[in-house]
Amino acid sequence: MLEVGNGKLTLAENRTHFSMWAMLSAPLLAGNDLPHMKPAIKDILTNKDVIAIDQDWLGKQASRVYSEGEVDVWVKHLSGGATTIAVLNAGSDRYSTHPFHLSLSKLGLHGAQSGTDLWTGKDVELKDNMPIELPSHDILLVRIASPK
Numbered sequence: 001m002l003e004v005g006n007g008k009l010t011l012a013e014n015r016t017h018f019s020m021w022a023m024l025s026a027p028l029l030a031g032n033d034l035p036h037m038k039p040a041i042k043d044i045l046t047n048k049d050v051i052a053i054d055q056d057w058l059g060k061q062a063s064r065v066y067s068e069g070e071v072d073v074w075v076k077h078l079s080g081g082a083t084t085i086a087v088l089n090a091g092s093d094r095y096s097t098h099p100f101h102l103s104l105s106k107l108g109l110h111g112a113q114s115g116t117d118l119w120t121g122k123d124v125e126l127k128d129n130m131p132i133e134l135p136s137h138d139i140l141l142v143r144i145a146s147p148k
Contacts, residue, residue, distance in 0.1 A: 005032030005041035012138035014044050015119055016088060019141045022054035023062035023076050023086050049118040050141065053084050062086065065107055071100045071134070075107055083147045085115075085126070089134035099131035115144040 002021055004014045021028065030045055037045070053076065062076035062084070070091025076084045087102065094100045104113060105128060113126040118141040132140060 001029045001031035003031055004044055005037045010137065011040055012135055014041065016137055016139040018044050018050060019086055019139045020088070022050050023074055023084065025054060025059055025061045028054055047118065049143065053143065066103070068100060073102070073107065081146065083144045085142045085144065087132055087134065087140040089136060089138055091136065093136050095133045099133050101129050102126060102132055104128040109147055111148050113144050113147060115142040117142055
């Protein structure tokens with residue numbers, strides 16, 4: 001059962017928990033007090049783009065492709081050929097003094113990839129070896145409609 005909104009997790013941890021739940025195609029069973037949840041928690045639990053990743057009819061679970069220290073990179077293949085990439089910082093912050101560098105080649109992708117950050121709704125472009133700065137226990141969740 002999801003622990004999102006139970007008060008023990010930070011907002012980043014709530015986003016990460018919900019993201020990984022969706023990446024693993026698990027049933028979305030909220031375990032919090034629904035009538036009294038804070039607006040930020042409701043925004044997480046009702047994010048239609050993340051729910052769509054969980055509910056994708058292909059039904060495949062994500063797999064961890066590689067790790068670098070405490071950062072894991074997961075990929076989930078979706079119906080219609082789309083892909084979702086999750087970059088999860090399970091440890092300390094990874095900022096400009098020591099950022100994580102995304103390897104698209106390890107994901108089987110070639111060249112820059114255009115996608116959507118599912119938590120901000122903004123368009124993003126992922127490039128090979130690009131630095132990614134993630135706060136502790138936070139996640140970057142990107143859906144790529146047409147991966148190359």
